Amino acid sequence: MATWFTEKQTEDFGITAKVNKTLHKEKTDYQELEMLETKEWGRMLVLDDMVMTTERDEFVYHEMLAHVPLFTHPSPKTVLVVGGGDGGVIREVLKHPSVEQAVLVEIDGKVVEYSKYYLPTIAGALDDERVRVEVTDGFMHIAESERLYDVILVDSTEPVGPAVNLFSKGFYEGIAKALKEDGIFVAQTDNPWFKTDLIRRVFGDVKETFPITKLYTANIPTYPSGLWTFTMGSKLYDPLQIDAARHHEIDTQYYTKELHNASFVLPKFVKDLTE
Structure with missing residues (x-):
């Protein structure tokens, strides 16, 4: 009999994938961690029964979280990623030659640890000499930082367990303090089908903290509903007013310079959450 993993995305809806085998399962100090080998999506990282990334579609999330702000900023040199232990966002960040x-x-x-072992195509860049990995609380790291970063990327899980504080207004105010005077931050902010209240609240909190606040979307099939949002807070640079010459060539599978602007064109029911 086939084994299936089901993520229960609401009380009444879930998505399911056929599992060839479980590669690893462990209760860490913070969450239940599973590495699964699936028929459709390849290897899959699951935390607390929620899909975090898969080999097949990971590029969408990681590219869109990283490249939209990194192309918006004219010269990002120091970049912080909060969360994202699978290393996918770091891999994309390092494609920008200005990053030191x-x-x-x-x-x-x-x-x-397990992403490096089981997901080397995603986590391989974590050993790059430009990368520093700190195993610590991202909320506290932000609280203790001041004007250190050009860009901050919040690659968190959903707002449960250890990630709850990463969706608070105090956290966004801390990010503003940790950014340089022309800094940019982006956070993943879940999906507009099931998390309307979350998106509306986060967008409002960021808008009260940053002079430029924008919402953009991407299609990620293994995430709840498939339609995913990202919220950007920028001190100076508007992502829709960047110089086209800023788009240097990088290797991507989803992000393009044309998609950069297009991702900010929102369906009306999503746009309504920002007004």
């Missing part, structure tokens, strides 16, 4: 240092702050070191 990329700091990964992940609270659960086991995510980093």
